[in-house]
Every structure is written in C-alpha cells, then in structure tokens.
Amino acid sequence: xxxxxxxxxRGTDSVSNIITDLYTTNPVTIGENKLSNYQFFxxxxxxxxxxxxxxxxxxxxxxxxxxxxxxxxNIESDYTPLYAMIRENxxxxxxxxxxxxxxxxxxxxxxxxxxxxxxxMDTYKYEEKITNSVRCVTYGSPRFVIKGGEDYYNxxxxxxxxxxxxxxxxxxxxxYGSITGLNILSGFIHVGKSLCLDSPLIRxxxxxxxVDILNEEKPIAVGL
Numbered sequence: 001x002x003x004x005x006x007x008x009x010r011g012t013d014s015v016s017n018i019i020t021d022l023y024t025t026n027p028v029t030i031g032e033n034k035l036s037n038y039q040f041f042x043x044x045x046x047x048x049x050x051x052x053x054x055x056x057x058x059x060x061x062x063x064x065x066x067x068x069x070x071x072x073x074n075i076e077s078d079y080t081p082l083y084a085m086i087r088e089n090x091x092x093x094x095x096x097x098x099x100x101x102x103x104x105x106x107x108x109x110x111x112x113x114x115x116x117x118x119x120x121m122d123t124y125k126y127e128e129k130i131t132n133s134v135r136c137v138t139y140g141s142p143r144f145v146i147k148g149g150e151d152y153y154n155x156x157x158x159x160x161x162x163x164x165x166x167x168x169x170x171x172x173x174x175x176y177g178s179i180t181g182l183n184i185l186s187g188f189i190h191v192g193k194s195l196c197l198d199s200p201l202i203r204x205x206x207x208x209x210x211v212d213i214l215n216e217e218k219p220i221a222v223g224l
Contacts, residue, residue: 005097011106038062044124051149102136109141135159140168143188153191160192166199
C-alpha cells in the first residue's frame, strides 16, 4: 500500500486449533525455545542477549510452511524455513517501500511478533533490509516470550502494539504464572505496548477476567 509493506500471518481455525498449536513444554529445561537450537537461526540471527520463545511458535517459523505435522514429525533436511520465505518476499520489495509492518491474529499474531524480532536481528543481506520504519501490530496474540527476555525484546523491537479483547481467552495463554502448581503452561509474558480494545485493562490478568465474569448481571454458571 503506497510505500508500506504489510506482512500478515494467518491465525488458527478454531480455539481447539490454538490448543494444538500451544505445544508447550517446560520452559526451563527444553532447548527448543532458543533460536540457537536451529542451525538456520544460528547462522544469521545476532543476539547480544538470548531471548527464549514459545518452542512451538519458533518451530513453526523454522519449519517449511507446508507438509509439516504439528506434533514433531520428522522433516527433510533440505527445506526452506517459513521465516526464510518471508524474508525473501520482503527483499523483493527493496527500494519500493520504506515502511515494513508485521501483523497477524491469534497464532498469526505470535508468529508476527517473533518475525519482527527475527527481522530486526537478521544479519543476512543487511544492506537490503528495510531499517527506517519497522513495526508490528498483533490482534488476540497468545504470549510467546518466556519471562526474563521481555526487556531485551522490547529494546530491540520497540514498535509492537498488542491489540486484544478482554474476553478472548487466547490472549491469556500460555500463562504468566501457574494456577495448578505445575509450570507446564506457565512462565510466559506479553511484550510490546498493550491496547485492550474493549476495556481499560492494560494486562491479561486471568484472575481479573474471572472477577469480571462473576460481576456480570447473569447467572454465574452462564458467565463461566
């Protein structure tokens, strides 16, 4: 659109789909949540401080875009990662655009947020990159950064706006803190600037969500 290039990543088909996509393991012990786990990223992504991401979302960008089973099926060694294809398409517009905007809804929002980081840190053909205006706008994105990496992410990716609705459950997962005593689905944090579209809330606090539901003027069972 004019001098702006918009890279949009599609979301999931359903809530059950996002649960499948949330292939989430212990964020402390599994190396798959680090970019350095993948040779492709090791060769071209320059991190001063390593940010750990949701393992399933990294895998989606490190794998080819099609012919992949979500549940860790083996893939051919000779393939083009989804992120590499995205970057190649962006480079095709070199000289024609000055603004690059990553965006996506639900799962696509998480992938857009990681793509924003990858593009910022990508050393491949640096002279061909769009550098004067790069930003990201996500809609209903789940958390994708593991706690501890948020400050460095926000430093390197200062132009992310995260739009969400109060009653969209996808934006509350994976959890920030455990509610079961287990850390299987916890340890994640939102990044960027929060913009709740239908409430004055500034963060996805699941306890506040439950309170809001219980305070509605209808039977508790219906609200839940």
